[in-house]
Amino acid sequence: MTDRPRVVLVSHSARLGGAERALLETVDALLSGGFGCRALLPRAGPLREALEERRVPVVVLPFKWWTALPHTGRWRRAMRTGWNVVLAAWLAGRLRAWGCDLVYSNTLSVFVGALAARMARRPHVWHVHELGLRHTGALFDVGEQRALRLLDRWSDTLVACSRAVEAWLAASVPPEKIRVVYQSVPAGTDLVGAIPKGPRxxxxxxxxxxxxxxxxxxxxxxxxxxxxxxxxxxxxxxxxxxxxxxxxxxxxxxxxxxxxxxxxxxxxxxxxxxxxxxxxxxxxxxxxxxxxxxxxxxxxxxxxxxxxxxxxxxxxxxxxxxxxxxxxxxxxxxxxxxxxxxxxxxxxxxxxxxxxxxxxFSSAAHAWAVEQVVREALRRRQAEPLPTI
Incomplete structure (x- = not known):
């Protein structure tokens, strides 16, 4: 590991929704802490532009989600899982070539970063924004119980965005692996495009x-x-x-x-x-x-x-x-x-x-918490034997 640890961050989408904005805040925190960052997206979009404005290299890799609605056919789920495994194997090689020290996956929706980190023997942090999936009607391609076991097996640390998410995770994952990190949610200053308001x-x-x-x-x-x-x-x-x-x-x-x-x-x-x-x-x-x-x-x-x-x-x-x-x-x-x-x-x-x-919710508190999570995962991996897949 270099004096400037390199982190590869994986996003489930290239939009600019809440989870994606949280990823940008994580990138800002890592950059301010002296980390090197590279991002992996499933497609081009506004998130790519925001990352490139921060001079973060972006790689587009067409991986798929491992969640879908119940009517999705079994063969389609199997093919999607196989495709993601192939991409994870390719990505594992790239992680080594990039000199990646840690992989940081944003949301439960994708597993390609977690599996690639496992294959490349790199520590992995999984940032969970969801309060489970059942209320959305979606299902994991591999089943919920197996997915939660993999969530534990493929992660050195799980970041929960709230105490509520922490409580949900703790029912399936050892609580000592979970860290709660609140987002910074910086206040907006750009009011261009404000909609005129009448008396209503x-x-x-x-x-x-x-x-x-x-x-x-x-x-x-x-x-x-x-x-x-x-x-x-x-x-x-x-x-x-x-x-x-x-x-x-x-x-x-x-x-x-x-x-x-x-x-x-x-x-x-x-x-x-x-x-x-x-x-x-x-x-x-x-x-x-x-x-x-x-x-x-x-x-x-x-x-x-x-x-x-x-x-x-x-x-x-x-x-x-x-x-x-x-x-x-x-x-x-x-x-x-x-x-x-x-x-x-x-x-x-x-x-x-x-x-x-x-x-x-301040940028300083968030940056400190993110840096502690990443450095803790790096230290733990150095002190423990390398895992098997």
Whole structure:
């Protein structure tokens, strides 16, 4: 190992969603700590451009996810697994050629980096952002129990993005291998593209469109608010499942809210929209972390979130925001209405949320935690025998 350890980071996608932004924060932390970085992506995209802006070499390798919906055929799963194994063998050779000291995989969705690290006898860190897969309807190609065993076997350290994810992992992986590292979530400063705001109360919901993110709950809550005489509108930021998008459009039409709901798609930055919000809502029932919650807090906005997963870890009810029982549309509408009617409460939770988020999620704390995880994995591997596949 050189004085400047070299880390290869593997991303499951080239988009710029929450997990990908977390990867960029990890890269920034490693670069600030004097590490050399190289990134591996399954295709070109905005993430590649962001990495190259940081002068991080990027290699595009067409590996596949090892998760899919249940209707995916057995032969297709087998062929995909075989393809990934072949690519992992090729990558193992490249890791040696690059002088790689450690592989860092981002999210559970791909295993090619983990297997390649094993083949090349390199330490591996697996950064887990998901709170399991069952709520998404997806399945591991090799089955969940086998996948979790491989997660343990192919990792020197598992990084959990929250205590909620740590608890889920600890049911299958030795707890001593798990480290909780909160993302830094730097505050946005670019407000170019802010959407003009009229007199209506503006609700904002940010996240990839999917049924487990439950943006439909926000639409239904808006309908309840309008029925109660609250002149409100909803801006949805994000893209994702096309079928769920169709459902959302139909729901908006059914609730007669076409003039009150805007589907903005994926934006280069959600900060201009967050800056225009009166209340930010997050409805996901199984959120691993809840990046949007922290972003909203740092933007000084009151937040209403589902009392579940990582969201419940971030919001202290009545102090840094309001929680409501997940999937309870009426309770969501009640919480939003309370903030609309009680402006002093809204001001107080927004102020405390900003103070807490700014103190808790900092680039310095995140960089220190990431460096400790990587150096610990490197030291452990030096002290232990090399593993077998």
């Amino acid at each position: 109360v503006r609700l904002v919901c940010v996240g990839s469109l999917s049924r487990f993110k439950r943006q439909g709950d926000a639409v239904q809550a808006l309908a309840r608010l309008v029925e109660r005489g609250v002149d409100a509108e909803l801006l949805l930021v994000g893209e994702g499942d096309p079928a769920y998008l169709v459902q959302l459009v139909r729901l908006v039409e059914h609730e007669r809210l076409t003039d009150r709901v805007q589907l903005l798609g994926e934006l280069p930055s959600a900060w201009p929209v967050l800056a225009s919000a009166d209340v930010v809502v997050t409805c996901s029932q199984h959120e691993g972390f809840g990046r949007t919650v922290v972003e909203a807090m740092k933007a000084g906005k009151p937040v209403v979130g589902a009392d579940s997963g990582g969201t419940a870890e971030l919001i202290r009810h009545g102090a840094t925001g309001l929680l409501y029982p997940a999937a309870d549309v009426t309770a969501l509408a009640d919480a939003v209405e309370l903030l609309v009617r009680d402006r002093e409460l809204a001001r107080r939770v927004a102020q405390e949320g900003r103070r807490w988020a700014t103190a808790t």
